[in-house]
Each structure stands twice: as structure tokens, then as C-alpha cells.
Amino acid sequence: MTGKKKKLSEFNGNYSADASDMRVGVVMSEWNGDITSALLKGAVNTMKNMGVEEKNIHVYHVPGSFELPVGARLLAENLKTDAVICLGCVIKGETKHFEFISGAVANGITKVGLETGIPVIFGVLTTGNYRQAKERAGGKRGNKGDEAGATAVKMIELKRKLQEKSIDK
Ligand code: DLZ
Numbered sequence: 001m002t003g004k005k006k007k008l009s010e011f012n013g014n015y016s017a018d019a020s021d022m023r024v025g026v027v028m029s030e031w032n033g034d035i036t037s038a039l040l041k042g043a044v045n046t047m048k049n050m051g052v053e054e055k056n057i058h059v060y061h062v063p064g065s066f067e068l069p070v071g072a073r074l075l076a077e078n079l080k081t082d083a084v085i086c087l088g089c090v091i092k093g094e095t096k097h098f099e100f101i102s103g104a105v106a107n108g109i110t111k112v113g114l115e116t117g118i119p120v121i122f123g124v125l126t127t128g129n130y131r132q133a134k135e136r137a138g139g140k141r142g143n144k145g146d147e148a149g150a151t152a153v154k155m156i157e158l159k160r161k162l163q164e165k166s167i168d169k
Pocket residue numbers: 029031032063064065066067088089090091094095096097101
């Protein structure tokens with residue numbers, strides 16, 4: 001570790017895998033909707049820049065971040081998408097339940113990914129206050145939605161590469 005911050009979302013124009021047939025589900029929380037809408041914009045733009053077609057991006061809403069894992073599972077099972085992105089924003093200053101909600105969401109999202117075998121991406125901001133969330137949703141600290149979009153495409157590519165090499169084929 002050099003301590004140098006690297007942005008996962010930085011798209012350098014050299015993405016070479018064919019993403020045109022990748023199908024991606026997005027579950028977004030309505031809680032802190034102005035922030036999650038900005039995350040969605042970043043995720044969709046990044047995926048399109050990497051070659052994912054807009055018609056292959058399926059967006060659904062859940063009431064709050066706590067519902068993201070179940071929403072992700074429903075999408076993964078019913079839409080058979082190649083990956084699911086979860087977008088949410090939990091702000092510490094606004095809820096006494098911060099630790100419960102953030103922990104439950106992180107664990108739930110991990111579990112859905114492991115149980116379904118479909119990459120489920122953690123695009124959830126967990127910040128101390130609203131300003132920090134704004135800064136990370138298209139502000140001076142980038143956009144976590146961009147990061148989530150790029151991660152989804154890269155994980156689908158990885159899964160495809162390994163399926164190609166699978167000894168069970
Ligand atoms: C209840 C609640 C609170 C207090 N804060 C947030 C938050 O900061 N971000 C968020 O996405 N959702 C919050 N929620 C809603 C819960 O995620 C959930 O929707 C409700 O508890 C109903 O299960």
C-alpha cells in the first residue's frame with residue numbers, strides 16, 4: 001500500500017472487453033433520493049462509456065438501503081442479470097440506526113452475491129453528514145456510482161473469463 005488514493009471509477013478509454021451484451025440490474029434506495037439519483041447517473045454513464053447498452057440496464061427502486069439486499073436478490077433471481085448494483089446512502093447524523101443499517105446492508109449484499117454467484121456491487125455511501133454524501137455523489141470526492149458501474153462491468157468480465165477456463169465445461 002502506497003497510501004495513494006486510486007479511483008476505481010477512472011475510465012481511461014481503453015476498456016477492451018465487449019460489454020454490449022452485459023445485462024446489469026440496479027436497485028436504488030429512495031431514502032436520500034437526491035444523492036442516490038446522482039449515484040445512479042454516475043453508474044449508468046460509466047457503464048455506457050464502457051460499452052454497456054442502455055436497454056440492458058434495468059433500474060428498480062426500494063424504500064431504503066435496508067431493503068437493498070432483498071431487492072438485489074429479487075432482481076438476480078427474476079431478471080437473470082449478469083450483475084446487480086446496489087445504490088444507497090446512509091447518513092450517520094440523521095439516524096440513530098446508522099450502525100445497524102450500514103452493517104445489515106453490507107452483510108446482506110455480500111450474502112446475496114455469495115449465494116447467487118452473481119456479482120452484487122456495494123454502491124452505498126455511509127457518511128457522517130449530508131455534505132460528505134454530496135461530495136461523493138458527483139462532487140469534489142468523485143461519484144461512488146461511477147465506481148459501482150465500473151466494478152459491475154469488471155466483475156462480469158472476470159466471471160466470463162473464468163467460465164471460459166472452467167474445467168467443468
Ligand atoms: C429508517 C431509516 C433511517 C433512519 N435512515 C436511513 C438512511 O439514512 N438511509 C437509508 O437508505 N435508509 C434509512 N432508513 C430507512 C431504512 O433503510 C428502511 O427503509 C426502513 O427501516 C424500513 O425497513
